[in-house]
Amino acid sequence: MKRKTLFTAASILLFLLSLIGCSSVKTTTDDGRQIVKVALSAEVNPPFLATNDRNEPIGYNIDYLNEVEKRLPHIHFDYIFGEEESNLIGIGAGKFEMAANWFFSNPEREKRFLYPKVPYGYSMTGLIVNESEQDIQSLDDMTSKKLAPVSPSGGLRSILNQYNEENDRKIPLTTIESPSNELNLKRVESGRSDAAFMNISTFDTIQKHLHLKVKVGGIVSKEPIYLVLQPSQKKLASQLDRVTQEMIEDGTLPDLAKKWFGVDFFQDIDYISEQGYQYEERKETP
Missing domain, CATH: 3.40.190.10 (Periplasmic binding protein-like II)
Known part of the structure; x- marks a missing residue:
């Protein structure tokens, strides 16, 4: 009984302290x-x-x-x-x-x-291409081109998946876990990939440090x-x-x-x- 009384008193004290803290x-x-x-x-x-x-x-x-x-x-x-x-x-x-x-x-x-x-x-997504590229402006232009590797999931992949589901001509996709945006941009600069698909703000942040010979070929979507x-x-x-x-x-x-x-x-x-x-x-x- 004494233990119960002590427990009750302690509970009331904690409750009062919590009220003081909230106030x-x-x-x-x-x-x-x-x-x-x-x-x-x-x-x-x-x-x-x-x-x-x-x-x-x-x-x-x-x-x-x-x-x-x-x-x-x-x-x-x-x-x-x-x-x-x-x-x-x-x-x-x-x-x-x-x-x-x-x-x-x-x-x-x-x-x-x-x-x-x-x-x-x-938030805008776009295709990043070599600065000499003139023909890639939309996803329609990528059905016969080589896109830099993409993640198996996420918002960017969803856009690409939706495009392939809605169009007869598909974009060939190379999938890797956690692809590096920096490496993808370097692939585009060197010509190993024709374009990279990414958020424009991500591209800006990287480009301000790397100054690669790449540019925005076209805006794909605005989310x-x-x-x-x-x-x-x-x-x-x-x-x-x-x-x-x-x-x-x-x-x-x-x-x-x-x-x-x-x-x-x-x-x-x-x-x-x-x-x-x-x-x-x-x-x-x-």
Whole structure:
């Protein structure tokens, strides 16, 4: 009986301490704005997210979120950095209200999280070719060409698989586990492969260091990217949809796309390709 009484007293004490701890967590700023915890990737992905000389986060995502704060003055974003998967786990556990890690939408995640209806940007995929190549601009041009090795799974492979399923003329695919983007670009430069298929931002990051004799032959797709929220954050998602759509229509987000990517990726792919979406034109991007 004595042991039970001691256990009960200890349980009550722990409960009271937990209440004290919860009450100490700030939910508003000193000036009364609602604090929204935003998970950001600890792994940079320029130009979506990078760091400056003072190790401060910069990039398209940060400019977008800063503009959202201006248009939703009752909200203050508090940034926490972590790995992508741990960020998603944190949202599910209620640790963060949302994450801004250039997420694609997929059925599995849609069951677990809340997606705004309006994407805040696009991740573009393209064919990287030798700088002397003039004839490769789309996947149609690759049915008789040699594509650099690709992974057996993932978003890029899904695009290639879908193309082969929907077309009689197939793209020959060489599959290896975890292909190196750097080695694939070197294969294209040397002529061992006619093209490599990758995200344009990935190509930019590598090319800024290697300065290979390669270029973007053509844009293949633009995949919408979204913020990911706790399912309970329906009001916040609605507010984000409203201001994001406003920013698209008034030219704010197209201007940010031009600033960081060198092109307005809210336009269609034909327009983007016609604008000459080449690395040389984007190398001075912030």
